[in-house]
Structure formats: structure tokens, C-alpha cells
Amino acid sequence: MDRREFIKIAGISSIFGLGGLTAFGTLKGKLEASQTGPSQNPQALKAKRWALVIDTTKFKTEEDFKRCIDACHKAHNVPHITDNIKHEIKWMWTDTYEHVFPGVEDEYLAEKVKEMPMLVLCNHCDNPACVRVCPTKATFKRKSDGIVMMDMHRCIGCRFCMAACPYGARSFNYKDPRPYMKEEDMNPEFPTRMKGVVEKCTFCYERLAKGLMPACVEASNGALIFGDLEDPNSEVRKILSERHSYRRRPELGTRPSVYYLF
């Protein structure tokens, strides 16, 4: 064997050796992953980007709003604080048309639209301002499904997110919320919050993980439609392609995932 041949064989065998090592490594990793550790619930509802469509024409009475709000607040142990309006905690609530869609109000607008309460909640923006300002990454956009989540363990209560959110979708716990809840009304499967953290709607991530639709959607009798915005065959995409919809303050570039049908 001459020198040239030796170098050839040595080179080829080292390439095979390295390739084999990496292949072995990934295989080993996969094997270990399937044995122990975390995994997604196979029953979980999956989407690339969750979105909610609110059909405002289907909300006719106060009761229609209350049903959704109560379902949400009961499922997530949201306290009912009435003694100081600034201390109120809201995951889902109603507001007037001119507050929800500022800039598009008009004096000749149909009376029924002008006076109709609008259901509002966190918009789960595609480009969320709150996430950009959070110094601890306590609020973050989940890569897997676009939900803007809160990690209460990390929240330090600086309230930057509340200042950043253009929709006022966040509430701060100025006091311990526990005394404002009746023990028999609490959902024992979900935590409460503590004094000094910010909270908001989480698109019911805990229900989605179990294969359930969000609590408000379930209680809405079809007035709220929930689905994957990036799946062209999903129910939300079908309804958005058929009917005209609005998002709140699109000029800000936050790209909300909550749509309103009129």
C-alpha cells in the first residue's frame, strides 16, 4: 500500500466513523425519549395557531355573554372583586363598541351596533407587545400553537405587559384573590393566583391539553368558534372566508387571533 492509498482509506473510514457516531447518537436519543420523560397527551387538540371567532350577531341577551364569562371565570378561579374597580380581575368581559373598536365609531352607526356590548378577551396576538416587554419571559408565545401564555411562577409583577397591551386584556392582583372566592365555587383542578402577579386568558391551554374546547366556546352555543388559523380546512378559516370580520386595532401590527363577525 502506498502513501496515497493509505490516506484515501483513512479518510473514508473516518467519515464513516463520524457518520456512524452521529447516527448512533440520534438513535439513542430517540430511544431514550420514548422510554422516559415528558410527552404530549395524544388526545390533546393541536393547531399551529389557535384563533377565536366571535359571532356578535349571536349574542342577543345579557345572558349570552354571562354564560361564557361565568364558564371562563369559574374554570380558572377568577375572583369577583367589586369593592374597588381598579382591583378587578378579568379574563373575559364586555365593553362598548367605541371602546372595542376605537377610531371606527361613527355618529350615524346603526343604533343596535353602537349600544351592543362586545365580548373581549386576550387577543393572543401573533406579534404580542406584552411578550416583547416582559423582563422575565413570564409571558411568552408558545411556539407550538401560538397561545400567549403566562408562567405565574416567573411573574415578578412589574406590570410592563399591562402597559404594553393595547387591549387592556391583563389584570394585576393588587391583593390576595383567595378571600374573594367561595371555597365551594372553586375549581379544585386549577390553581388560583397570588398577590403581585398579572393574569389573563390563556385560551384554556389546560383544557386543550386534555382534548377539550375552551370553556367559553363550550358554553357559547355556537356563538364562539375556535380552531386553527393556519389550517385552510378548519372551521374558523371557513367562516372567515365566507363572512366579513374585524380584528381589534389592526393598525398596531399586533396581528390578533380573535376575530369579530358582524
Place this chain on the structure above:
Amino acid sequence: MYNGGKIIIGLIIFVGLIALPFVFSGKGASAKPEPKLDTPEILKLPETERKCVESKEYMKREHMKLLNEWRDWVVRDGLTIYTSSSGKQYTMSLQNTCMKCHSNKTKFCDECHNYTAVKPYCWDCHIKPKEKEL
């Protein structure tokens, strides 16, 4: 010894004062913690299935790390199922998995946490299980 009586009385009072904390804290502080595993939920299980998600030794040593990992997987990564080293699958949840068996927070968690004077903030948010009298 000049003023011997007074000195001895003074010394006795001094030693007594120094020993006060030991007398008052008594057995409580030095008693070995014994977390109780006899909740109705655990007793209901057949003998062979009375196992935690991982071995007793591992849980004793690493439960705080395990809980932190569970929290990050569930809240941040959206993964909710834990496959233990025995191959059994569990839903990762303090309130809905751990405390469903260990429904005796005061006799289980607090027993050691008080002894070692650690104050985890779990229960500021998570709801304690209702403890039944045995």
C-alpha cells in the same frame, strides 16, 4: 471565694437563661420528621400499586427538581404526560396527580419542610387538598 453565694446564684441564672431556647423548643425541633403515607387514597390502592412516579429514594432526594421540570414541561412546552422509569404514564400536575394520592399536605409535605425550615410557595396559588380525618 468572695461573694461565693452570689456568684453561684448568678451563674445558675445565667445558665438557665442560655438554656431557655433549648427548653422551650423542646422535642419539636429535633424530632425526626415522619411523613405519613396512610391517606385513604393510598390505602385504597392494591399493595402492588402503592408506588410513587419514581422510586422512594429518588423522590426523597429529587422531588423538588422533578416538580420544577414538570412545571416547565407543562406550562412552557405544553407537554402534559410523564413516562416514568418504570414505563407507567402520569399526567404532570401537582394538584391533580401528586396531591390526589398525598391528600395529607400537613402530615406529608409540611412534616419535612417544617423540620428543614424550607418554605416552598406552592400553596400561594395551588389549592391544597381537603384533608380528611383518619
